[in-house]
Amino acid sequence: MKKITAIAVLILLQLSIVAQKTALLAKVLIDGTGKVINNPAVIIEGNKIVAVSTKENIPKDITVINLGDYTLLPGLIDMHVHPSITDDDYQVAHLRTSSAAKALIGLKNVQDLLSAGWTTLRVAGDADVGYANMEIRNAINKGLFVGPHIYGAAHYISVTGGGGDINFISPEQKITADGLIADGPEEIRKAIRNEIKYGSDWIKLLVTGAFMTTGDNPKNVHFSLEELKVAVEEAARRDVPVMAHAHAAEGIKMAVKAGVRSIEHGSFIDEEGMDLMIQHGTYLIPTFTVGLYFEEKIADSKALAKAVELGKKSREGMYSAMRMAFKKGVKFGLGTDNVGWPSPYSAREFGEYVQLGMTPMQAIVCGTKTNAEILKKENEIGSVEAGKLADIIAVKGDPLKDITELQKVKFVMIGGKIIKNEK
């Protein structure tokens, strides 16, 4: 009798395991590695993809989710977001918005992004005195909220008078800046140790001036080569990579020589900088969408007047430099510099890559597989392959013919959980 019960339990267990398997069917799969599979069946068990097959080959007793003529893709990865920024006057928003409020705002933003197909985000520092973005990540990882995978830096580290400082208040006023201010090797070491202590798994440096800040110039280099080397060395001892906000050609070269993993923006890059990036294997994240957003949606913002003007003035040169960088073989990741726009707008970045001369497939690979490599998470995310997390999205049309389809994501699954399923 005992034996029979044991066998019955075993059968039931096996049945439940089989029942947990799901086959996701669609017309086409763009798997993130550059491959296209027709009539795909993605087999999911728990939070992982266990096999990628075709419709004819699925086991009979499996749960089926049939997305008809939709196209499946890996969840998108944005390498440059600021979840707690929503105001155009973001440099002073933290003076009237508590870190707790920023956490709520940021949580809403990252959930909206997940729903638009962005299953992984890298935060490039935030305009928050506290650590709201890290707490959002921790809460999601604990399972308190549904949200994307989050990596990144709590703050952007800046020199006094740089892009993370407030440069339009009288010297008598002592206020806390939105960025983390550090001057000289010792302050940089301290700032980096604090960032890592409170959860940053990336360090963000404002190597040059910025477009968005008042009172600085993106063509100026702010940190010295010595400071940059110290920053990379300090972070590397904790196995933390560095992302460098750098517009000026000289700043880009200095950051690459110092050993940063990615250059953010890279607006005024020259050929020597491109060659150095290729030589060092540094990734480039141009972030076109933010400039388009300012110009198209909030061009009348007084707080962003400088950014809008600089964007207009430098766009042509920037695009032709990026075109050359791509042709030469600089490795492109993909990030948007999201500062709180309606989330589907982020996928605009893919279209800009096509304008640089990439095929839609190459642009998609940048925003999936390559981004996963930059994060050193290529064994977990970035493609629809056996062994990876089941982070899968679907669009109605064919993004290889019309890349704007990525702005209309209809189905989102993260870690095997369906977040959105629109017909």
Ligand SMILES: [Zn+2]
């Ligand atoms: Zn940014």
